[in-house]
Amino acid sequence: MFIGNMVTEAIPPRVFALYRIVETKKSIRRSELQAMMEPPELREDNTSAYFSIVLKAAIELKLVDNKDNVILLHNPDDQIRTMDEFRRYVISIMPSFESEQFWRCSNVIVNMNEKIFEYSSISDSDMLGYLSNRLGQQISASMIRGWRFWAQFLGFGYMNNFAFLPNAYLYVKNVLLLSNLERGKEYGVEEFMTCFSRYGKIILPLSVGDRNLNISMSSALRELHDNGEIVLKTGSDREANWTLFPSKDFFNQPISSIVFKGVQL
């Protein structure tokens, strides 16, 4: 999922459920773990087991390790209790996948901006063609279907059926939490972005010099701003500005600084 090709089967709740079992049992034989998730008697003969795919994703995410078919926690000291913690954990290790398909694909999609609205479905063949072209590798419908689960879970945007509706409010909120920002402090936009990009690079512009924020990021900042979780500020210094995606109804001035008020979860 996160290393190599994206898959549909390793959806976030499955990976988390697997982790939770291992976390509870401390160590468990692979076959026993599989039997818990895929009760053998219920399996139709012709259904393929997803277990190994889910397990692979959990290993990629450094949640668990497989030692001679015994599954152990990768880091026995850390405990992830909730889906929210799980999300934040995954976001925290997202940077390590920067060269991988999932990371790159996400980055391309969030930067499609309004072009994304032209596709009623992310698995639309034109969309797949576009992505394949941009990524320089074939992106199939099943890959992108798998992508959507994580995109939605991690909070790049919303899914309405197969339409992706960018707004990384959830993702950005988690990045802000991970970034240990100081409450009430006003950050210059450059400083803020530098700090943000440590975990949030995946939703920032494709190229480093680009200071135009995409819809996903813009909507996230506007929502945070409107919720009072941050305050966007504009100043006279043109050089140090980041530009939001144009809006008529919402904050639409170049951002020169951001006050971190503290995010609510």
Place this chain on the structure above:
Amino acid sequence: MNREIAKRRYMDVFRPDVMHSSHGDFLATHVPMKKLYVTQQLTDHAEVPEQEKKNPKTEEEVYERFMGEMEEDQFVLVIGDSGAGKSHLIRWIDTVHKMRKSEKEVVLPIRRADNTLKGTIRQLIDLPEVKSLPNKELYKKLLSAATSVPEKELKETIYYQFIIQITNDDGKAGDEESVRRINNVDRKHLIALLQNSLFKDRLMESDGPIDRIYGKFAENKSNEVNDTVAEFKDEDFEIDSEFRNKLLLGADDKARKIADKLIDNNEFVCAVKEYINRFVEKVIQRCAGLEPGDLANVIEEIRRELFRQGKTLTILMEDITSASGVDDSLLDALLTDKIEYPEKQMCRINAIVGATDGYYREKFKTNTKGRIHNFVYVPDDLFGGNKKGLLEFFARYLNTISLDPKDIQQWVDQGKGEMETYPVHVVTIGDGWGEYKLGDKHINLFPFTQNSIMFLYDKQDIAKRNPRSLMRDIIETYVKESIEQLEDFPVHRPTFYPSNPELQNAIYNNINYDDSTKLRLACFMYVWGDGTLQTYEKKGVRYVAGLPENVYKELGLPVIDGNKVVVPTEEPSVPESTGSSSPEGARVPAREKENEQVMIALQEVDKWIDNKDYKLSIGATTKSVKALNNARKNINTFLFNSIDWQSEGVSNNAVQKVKNQDKFLVAFDRQTQKSDSVITLPASIESRGIIEAFVRWSEVGKESWNFNNSTDYLLRVQKWGDSIKPTLVKAILHYDDKKSDYFSFAVAAEFYRLILNGYCKNYQDPHNLSPELLLRKNQAVSGENGHTKSWNDLLRIVNGSDGAEARTCVLQYYNLVQGDVVHSINYEFDALAFNKAVKGVIKTGLHYETVDLQLDDPVKKRRLYSEYLKKIIDRLDIVVNDEKAMLALQLANIEKSVSLDDLESTTDIEDLIDEIGKFYSQAQKSHISIAIHYDLSKINYCKRNVEQIVKAINVAKQVAQTRDTIESLLLLSRDPLVCLKPFVELLNLAAADLEKTNSEVEMRMKTYKTENPDLGDTPYSRQQQIIENCAKTIEEVREHHVVG
């Protein structure tokens, strides 16, 4: 505005077509018409050829062309849409002509008046020229035709005239040359249908065809201009099944047959309608007691009389439909050329006649059309490209309502209606709203501003930009509001698309105003003002959005703080004549044509927000709520789709339960349809934004966010969605502050199913059941068992669809599926959660009482599990008791033959069965009749099951001691009866057969006791003797008597 005068006057001015309209008002409101088309020929579609459209004429030019001195007869048809201004033009010609005509010219104006035939005839008989007609008979006829008849009576007469006409027809409707329009059978059926009282009531309803015909013929009951055509429409004969069913109750067969034929048969409906419409003219004539030629005769008589007097005749008829019923012959008379009938000695005639283009197209006969060579076309958009004209039109009307009629009369009488003497009203309200400069006079535009006039004109449907509609829809509407409800002005709020949302945001985000004020203010500032947040001070007066402070105060609206700008250098002035430029080009920056559905929906929403009593007819199919219905549906779909339920810890199964019952997560406040939604969208600006976003998504984006500025709408929706998400997530599994526990009920029911199917034989205590039990194939067990009927009845229930449903729920609830699939055969369990939840159920020991269930769960698909579990627990006691009774009976039966103490071990039973086997086997050997009962398979079955039989007996003993229903059930699920029953049967049979055998054996033994077995000692002595003798003889023969 002079409020005091206007209050009294405005209705009189706005209803100009009634009998007593004022000549003065007419002149005072008249705006010179500058866009008239003159042509000698219309196209086939009754339109002006493009060529002529390039060359519009003014009213003066038209006058000159057709009203000058002439020798020849002339007929001019003034044509145009309803309300375009035909009458106005003809009336203006009349007014001007009266002043300019020569002495010998006699003018007969036939006003539209109330637009009925009777009204027209009344006008005729009042004319001195007609009164003095030498033909007194004809005059009398007219007099009687004009007589009023009570409405009801006349309508009845009209109705029955139709029946009489159709009855006497042959299906050709008087047109002998044509084919039958309707066959005789259908015609007779139609008569039957018309005679049916239900159907009659329908046709006689107000606004029904008879009412329409009556309205054109006798009396225009409304003050409105009656442009409707006196005829039947398709809908009059469109019968739906509901009406048909009503009809079935009383109608005779013929009526029913045609009613059936009319259902969903447009072609036939149309044929019937067209057929019956052929009689309208004749029916009206009959009811008026007129003959087709009567009006023509009147015209002819007048012409001959005037000829004698050496005069000429001008007829100005505003609307030909006011002669409905005799219009055809009247036209014929007006078109009669004196040259063709020199012997009749008729004067010259100049007829100027008005007709809507629709009427011309459809009602004028082809040969009549061919005789008309002069057309004046009054276009719909009289003010298209003429902003000045439009503003003048508004200004004159607004001025007229504020003027005392005396002042106007004085102007007409003394000032000769000249521009220089045109009176201007004294403003008592509306200072600062803007003025229109008419010559050197300034006319106050209250309750309009130039902006609002242009905006409202632009919003007006193109087909309704004619003077009458503008007056009625716009001027009258807002004048009325300004007089009656100034504090709520503007009550009618056009939708506007804020090209610059800055102002709207400033208004909508202001926490000091309530929603109603926000809406009113925004509308006012965008439509009446200039739609900007700009403010400036001029001469000590603060202007916001181009309007002075006092205007807002007059309306009780707050004055918003704006961005200060410099005073505009010039006051906006109206260009003299913009010529080609469109009025909307004047102020409003180019804006997209607003989507109609968005407009309709927002209008409805604004009413809803604004009016605390207004209900949204959600669920209805009317046009106004169609988009809202869709929006609500789409909002729900969006919320269901966009929330990542599994990540929120909600099983997809639980979501589907709610979703599948078409539950709406969101409903509108004050919607007519009942709703158990989670969120009620309040009537607020925020809701408006959400609704608007979804209407745009569906109507503009065609179900996508691919439309202009969609990201803002989307963000609004996302923000809102995020804000209500926790509520929704909680609500999905809750009702009445209770958590819906349907999974537990499904699990309990599934455990019962497993028990009943015998999958839990090894358990004695329900508290020991394990979650793993549920995760096996656990197919329904069918086939023979030893259970009682009530057990098997319950087994059938649990193995039925309810059971399957519960099992699906058990297996799918914690199955982590991909996307929103309802259930998947690919299992990927949230094993920890599953085990925890199931253990919770096990902990109850499956002891559920009715009160523990959630039979009041409003979500049907969840309630089903409670209902299903109730079905099971309601039967448990019966099932267990029946089984217990049956077991006790078996034990009693055993005891009849064998003491239970003798059956403690397998060998005990084995010996007994063996002995029974031997018994039957011997009986068979001995040909005892009961040998037919010898059933080796049964004996072998019992023999094979000796162990089970022992257990069964023990279970039976144990069950007898068990009080707890569920423990009993578990014990009973081992099905002790299945082997016990055959065993007991075998025992009973053997016992019975034993007796029979004994008596049979006894009987047969008796016969042996009477029989004397004759068994001699030497049975063959005689034969031995013979043989010995023979042997001797043979020996002798051998010795002595052998040949050779």
Place this chain on the structure above:
Amino acid sequence: MLLDDLSKSIKAMKLLDTRETDRLTAEKRAKNDADFASLVDEFGNSVSVLKEAITMLDYRVSLETVQTMEDCSELLRGVIDDGVAESSKLYDIRQHISKKMLPNLSKEWKSFHQGITGGPLAKLHTLGRLVTDEKGVTEVRERIAAGDNWNNLSMLNENGDSRLIMLKNGLDEIIHMEEGLNLNDNVRAFIDSVTKRNAKVSDITEDIVNWIKKEGLEDRFIVAFRV
């Protein structure tokens, strides 16, 4: 208690069986015994007919036939030794009697019959022309013919005579007839020749002529050419 009752009942049925089996055997034996008796009677009959034929006609049989009869008696004796007339054995005996013994006896008797009746019949033929009692001649012929079948020999006529006796009587009658004609040896030789159709004129001796005259048999002779 059921167990005990069952075993009691089983015992009762077994006793019944024994009884019923017994009865069944007796019936069958009676029938077999009857069959046996009839076979023995049949055999005895044959032997007594043979004995009579021997006595009356000095009849002789072949050794082979004797053997078959001895075999038969041996078989019958076997049954008696068995003490039981077994159906299969009875069958064998019946087969032996009907397929071997009786056919042999019949065959041999037939030829014997021809042998003993040829001469007397020829004589009867000749004598018949001499005697006036033609009806008596026919009767004699019939009696002799009736005894040609062994199997019928013991059949009795209306007078209670067996066919064997009738045969014997017939033959005796012919002798009696001859004696009644007072024939001397010459005459007898002559009559033989005439009967054989080879009497020559030279054979008509005086004795002969005298005898003819004496007996008044002139009309009974003619002279014929040798054919």
